[in-house]
Amino acid sequence: MTAKRTILVCQGTGCVSAGAPQIHREFEREIIEHKLTDVEVKLTGCHGFCQIGPTAIVEPDDILYCRLKPDDVKDIVNSHLINGIPVSKLHYHDPTTGNPIPKWTDIPFYNRQKKMITSHCGYINPEEIEEYISIGGYRAARQAILAMTAEEIIEEVKSSQLRGRGGAGFLTGVKWDFARRSNGGAPIQRYVICNADEGDPGAFMDRVILESTPHSIIEGMIIGAFAIGASKGFIYVRAEYPLAIHRLEVAISQARTKGFLGSKIFGSDFDFDLQINQGAGAFVSGEETALMASIMGERASPRPRPPYPASEGLWGKPTNINNVKTYSFIPLIIKNGAKWFADMGSGPSKGTVVFSLTGKINNSGLVEVPMGIKLGEIINDIGGGIPHGKRFKAVQTGGPSGGCLPESYLDKEVTYESLEAAGSILGSGGMIVLDEDVCMVDIAKYFINFTQEESCGKCSPCRIGTEKLLNILEKIVNGQGEEEDLGLLEELGELVKNGSLCGLGQTAPNPVLTTLRYFKDEYIAHIVEKRCPAKVCKALIEYYIDEDTCTGCLLCLRSCPTNAITEHKRETKKDIKGKKLDSAASKGKGKKKKVDTICVINLDTCVRCGICFANCPTGAILKRDRPLHSKQYAVGSMQ
C-alpha cells in the first residue's frame, strides 16, 4: 500500500446516464470492505471526455479508467489500490494504435487542451462550496468588491478583450460599461442575467460547466453585478438540464449561507442575489431578448434591438446578459489580470474557447483550446481523427446555424473572424465532425429543419423563408430538384440572413449557404445526375444484396417491415467466405444456416428504410445509385 489516494468518480450527465452512480457505490462498498482508510472516493463534475464514461481517475497516480462497469471496480480495488498494479484493460486505448494509455495526462485528448474555465471540471465536487473555495474560489469576487471600484473592474475586463462566448462575440467589458452607464448611470434597478439556455443539438459546454463548477458562474455574476450596479441576477437554464439546475440550486444556497450572496456581501454595502429561471423549452429562448421576455413571463419571442438590454432590458431596466462561459472567465481575469488573458489567443480573439466535439470523431467530448488553434489540431489531434478509417468530409461549427467547412479549412485558425469569413460562426461552441458517409444536402436539410421548427415565427423571412429553403432541399434530396433551385436557395438564403429580425434567422441559412459554397458538386449530383454521392438520400439509392457475402441468415428478411426481401435457392453453390461467416451467423441462432440460400430485395416494395442494412451481420447489404428511370417516375408522380 502506498500513499493516500483519491478516486475521482465523474458524475456528469454523460457518465451518470452510463451508470456512474453505481460505480461510485461499488467503490464505496469495496473500500469499506477492504478497510482502505487511506483512500477517498470523491464525486466530481465532468472532465469532458464523455465518450469513454463512466470514468474514474486515481490520484495522485493520474491513472484514468474508462468505460467502467460495476464489476470492474473490484479489479481496480484489488489490483491497483491494494497491490499498486493498474488494471491495463480498463485504460484508455488509442483509437489508431490500439495501445493503452494509462495516465490521463498522456492522452492527447487532454494534454493538447489548454484548460482555463474547465480546469477544475472533473476535479472538484460541484456540490461542496468548500472545494471551490479551496482552489481559490470567491477570492476574485472578494477582491473585486473590497479592493476595486466598478470602473476598475470594467477597465480590467475591457483590457482583457474578453468577448461574449455566447456566439456574437461582443466585447464583454464594453457591454458592462453600457449597462453601468445607461440612464446616465442613475441609481436605478439593474439586472444581470446568465444565459444558460444551451439549445444547440450536440452542444453541452455550458451544461458541463454548470454541473461541474457552478460556483465559478456565480462568482462571475457577482463581479459583473457589482461592476454594473445590479442587485438582482437571473440564471436562465434550460429545463432539460435537471442536474445542472440541482447543482446551481445547491451552489446558490451554499453561497448564500457563506454570505457571498444576499445583503452586504463580504461586509461591503453591496447587495446581490440570484434566482434560477427554467427555460420554456424553445431554442429561441436563448436569444437574449426572447430570454428576457421569457423571464418576464411572456412568450419567448425576440424583439428588435435597439433598445439593447443594456439600456432597456428586464422590465425596461438596464440589464446585462452574458453566457455561462463568459461569466466563468471573469474570476480568472480578475485573479490573473487582463494581460494574462489577452496574451492568449490570436488577433482580436483572446483567451481560450470551449467546444463540444461530436459527430464522426474518435474522441468526442468537451475541449478547451486557445483561440487561434488550427481546426485540424482539434479534430485530428485532440479528437483523434475519424473512426473506422473513414475520410473527413466537413466540420460544422457554431450549432445548427453554423456553417459546414471542408477539409481545406483544417489548417485555418479558429477565431471569431476566421469562421465568419468562412461563412460559419464560432457560435457558442458546437463542433460536429462529418465523414464521407454524410450527404451535405441532407445535412443542410437537417439543420434548416431544426431552425425552421425552432423559429419563433415572428418575422416573415425566417418563418416562411426557412420553410421554403427546407421545401427546396426536400425536393432536391427526393431527386426532384431543378437547376434553378440552386439560385433560389442562394437568393432566399441571403434574404433570410440579411432580412431576419434576430440572430436565429440571421444565421439559419448558414448550413445551406456554406454547403452550397463548398459542396456544390453534391447538389449538382442530386439535381442533374439524380444521384446522392454519399448514398444517403433514400429517393436516389437502392439496396441490394451481395450474393458473395450473403450467408442466408435471414436476419434481413425477418426485420423487413414491407416484406420486400425474399429467400431464394442459390443457383450455383459457391464456396463463399463460408466457414467463418457461417459460424458467426449461426452462433446466435444456435442452428446451422442454410448456405445454399440467399436473400433478394424486391425493389418495387422496398421502402429503403435501411433496417436490413443496419441488421446485416456480414455487410452483404449494399447501396447503389437508383437507376434514372425509376426516379423519373417519382418526379412524374409529383405533378
Place this chain on the structure above:
Amino acid sequence: MEEISLTINGKNISCAPGTSILNAALQNGIKIPTLCHHPNLEPVGACRLCLVEDEKSGRIMASCVTPASPNMVIHTDSPTIKEHRINIIRLMMANHPESCIVCSQGNRCELRQIAAELGVGQIGLYPMPHYTGLEAANPFIIRDLSKCILCGKCIRADHELVVVGAIDYTLRGFKSRPATVHEMPLEKSDCTFCGTCVSLCPTGALSLKNTRYVGSPQNESSTICGFCGVGCSLVMGSVDGQIVEVNPSHKQDTVNRSTLCVRGHFIHDFLSVPERLTSPLVRTDGDLSPAAWDEALELVAQRLIGIRRKNGPQSIAFLGSSKCSNEENYLFQKMARVILGTNNVDNGSYGSGRTITSRINERLDAGGRVKPLAELERAEMIFVIGANPAESLPVASYYLKRASRMNGIPLMVADPRKTALVPFSSLWLPLAPNSDYAMISGLAAILYKRGSYDKDFISQFTEGFDRYGEDLSSFKLEGVSRVTGLDGELMERAADLIEGKKIAFVIGHGILQQRHGILSMDALLNLALMTGSLGGEGKGLHFLTMENNQMGAWDMGTAPDFLPGRKSLHNDLIRKNWEQNWEVKLSPDPGLNTIRMIEEAEKGNLKALYVMGENPLRSLPQPERISNALKNLEFMVVQDILATETTLMADVVLPGAAFSEKGGSFTNMEGRIQSFEQAVAPPGEAKPDWEILGLLFAKMRYPKRYSSLDKIKAEISDLVPVYSALERNEEQTWIKESSNSRLFHLQGEGEPIHFSPVIKTEPERSDEDYPLRAILGSLRYHLGSGTRTAHSVRIKDFALKGEVEISLEDSAALKLKEGDQVRISSAHGSISREVMLNPDLRPGLIFIPVAFHNNDVMNLIELTQLGEANSPGWKECRVRIQKVEDLC
C-alpha cells in the same frame, strides 16, 4: 433636443432623435412599403418589407424599428433591397391561398397592393399554403388564418389598444399563428368582438361577417358613431345606398385611435332593417296610414297651435333626443320655447342622471367640462366610481386599461360588482349599493385626519372648508363601515392610494342613476376640492355619458330649466338676453321634465306631446303606466327612424334620418364637438330631423327659414358662446368653457367653489319580502334600452339571453342552477329570466342586464324623479327570486 440629420435616397432630411427611419422617411414624403407598421401600435419589425440599406455600414435593417442616427446614408430602394422585398412578397404569396377572387378584402388587401407595386405577378415558387379551416360561427368576425401573414397587428391591437388579451401567438416556426387560449372559438374566449383586429388586418385573414353583402364597399364616408358618448370616428362603407361595413377611422386625432367596440363596429346593421320608417304616417280611423309630408306636417302644425290656443302653452311638451344632433336639438327646443311658448322640453338623457350632473354644473358654474379621455393616460391616479365602462362605454374603458397596464397609473374601482376593470385596478372597494356617498366622505375624513389635503388649492379656489373640516372631524368611520360594508383597513388603503395625488374621477350610471346620486356627487366634489383634483390636466371629473349627444342636447337647451349654453332659465338676465336673441318674450314658468310630463299626462293636464328620437315606452320605468299616460294625450307626434312601441301610439309619425343619413354635429363626453357628413341617403321618404323641424318652423309661420344645416350652425355659433367654434366647419373642435368659478377662469377671477355639508345616513333597512338587491346595468351588446341594438341582425343571431346573474351562495340557498327559469319580482312588477351563476358576485346581489326582452326590466323599478330626496333611483331595486317550476 437637437434634430438628427441624415440622407434618405439622396435627400437630406432631419428628424427628432428617436424617430425611426421609416417615420423619418414618411415625414418627408418617402414611401417605404410595410405590412406590420401602424402608427397607433408599437413597432414590431415582423414583415421586414421596410428593409433599407445604410450605404456607410452596408447594414440592412428594418426601418420601422431602427432609429435614425446622425449621418446615415439610407437607400430605401437599392437593388439588393428591392430583391429582398420582392422575395419576401413571393414567400408571403406562396404561403397565401389562391382565394383572392372570393376574398372580401378585394383590392383593399395590402399584400396584393404591395405585390402590385413591386410588380410581383408570377411568384415562381411552389405554393406552400397553410390551411387552417375557417372560423365563422359567431355573427361578427370570420377568421381564415390561412390568409394570415403574421403582421401581428391583431395581437398588438388586442394587447396595446383594447387591452383584452384574447389572442396571442401560438406554435413556432411555419406553424405559428395568432390564437385564443387553447385555440377556443372567439365566442368562448375573452374576445369582446370590438373588431379592432378586423379593421387592422391587412389581408382577408380577419373579416367582417356580413349579413347581406360580400365584397368591397363602393363608397366610404367618415362619420361619428351614433351609440355611446365616446363619439368614435367611423368610416362607413356603403353599397347601393346601404351601409355594409363600419370601420374605425385611421385618422390620428380621433378619440378612438383605430379602435371601436362591438356596437360601433357591428351593430350598425340595424340601419337597414325593414322596421325603418320610410314615410310619414297619420292616424285615420284609428289606424296609422301613409301620408304625404305636407299633409302630415300641416296636421302637426295645426294641432299644436290649436291645442296651445285652447289649453295654453303648458299643455304641450317636447321630448327631444340625446341621439339627435346639436342642430336638431337647438331647433327642437327653440320650437318649444319660441313658437309654442313652453319650457316643457326635455330629452332622453334625463334617465342618464341629468339632474345629478346638473348639480355639479351648478356648483362649478359649468367649469371643467372639457375633459379629454387622453388625459387619463397622464393622470396621477384614477378613481372609477359606479361605472363599468368595459360594458357601457368600451372605448373609454380602453383608456383606463391602458393607463393602468401601460403607464402604471394606480386605478381604484368602487363598485358593488367585480367589474372587468377590477383586474386592472390597484384596489377594489366592493361597497354596498347606494353607499358611495358614505364611502367618499369616509375617505375625505381619513385624509382630513391625516392632514393630507391641498391647502393652497383650498384657500385659493374654495370657500367653506373650515365648516367642512368640522363635519369631517366628527364623521364616524365606524358608521361608514356599517353603511358601505367596507372595513376600516380597506378604507385606509384606499386613502393611502389617494393621498398626495391629484385624482381623475370617472363617474358612471352607478352614481348618476342611484338613490343617493346627489349626495354622492356632492361628497365627491368635496373630495375633489379638498385634494385639489379639479381644474387642470389629468384630474377632474369624467362623466361617462350613455348616449352620443347627451352633452350636446343639454348644451342646446333641450332641458326644462336650461337655455342654450347651459344657462339657467330662471336667471332673468340670461332669459332677457335670449329674448333679445330670439326677438320673442320667453315664458319664465318652469318647464316639465320627462317624469313630470308623464305625471301631467296621467292627470290629464298635458294635451300634446312631441317626441323626437325617443322611445319612452321602452326606456322609462313602468311601461304600463307610461302607456296609460300617453293614452290620455289628445295629440302625440313621434319623429323617429324605427317603428317602436311609442310610434304605434302616435297620431302622427314622422320618419327621421339616422346619423349616417344626415349631416350635423355631436358633442361627446369629453366636450369635443364633432361634425359629420351624410354617408347615405335616408330610406324612402325619410328626412333628416333638422329638415323636418325646419319645415315645421315654416308651417308654423316662423319668419326665419332653416333650409340648410349651415344656417342652423351659424345661429348656434352666434348665439351660444360655448359653441362659438362650431361654424368653422372643421371636423372637430372643442366647446369653449365660460365659468365664473375662479378655478376655471383664465385670469383667476370670479367666484370660489363652495364645499357642501357632509350628510350622514343610516344603512338602508332590508325588506323581508324582497331580500335580494338587483343591480340593473348594461352589457356591451346593447345600448340604453336597446331600441336600436335589438334590431341588429347580428345581435339577434348572437342569441344572447340576458340572463340574471346570481351569486353562488344565493343560488345554493335558492336551489337554483345555471339555466333555471326564474321569476324576479319587485314591489312594482316582475319579469322572467334564465339563471346564470356568477362566482364573482357577492351574496345578496343579483345583476340584471337592461335592454333585453324589450327592456322589460323597467317593470321592476318605479317611475320616480332621479336625484330628488327619497327618490329610489333607477339603478337598483329590491327583489325576490322564485323558480318558475315552483310557481306552477
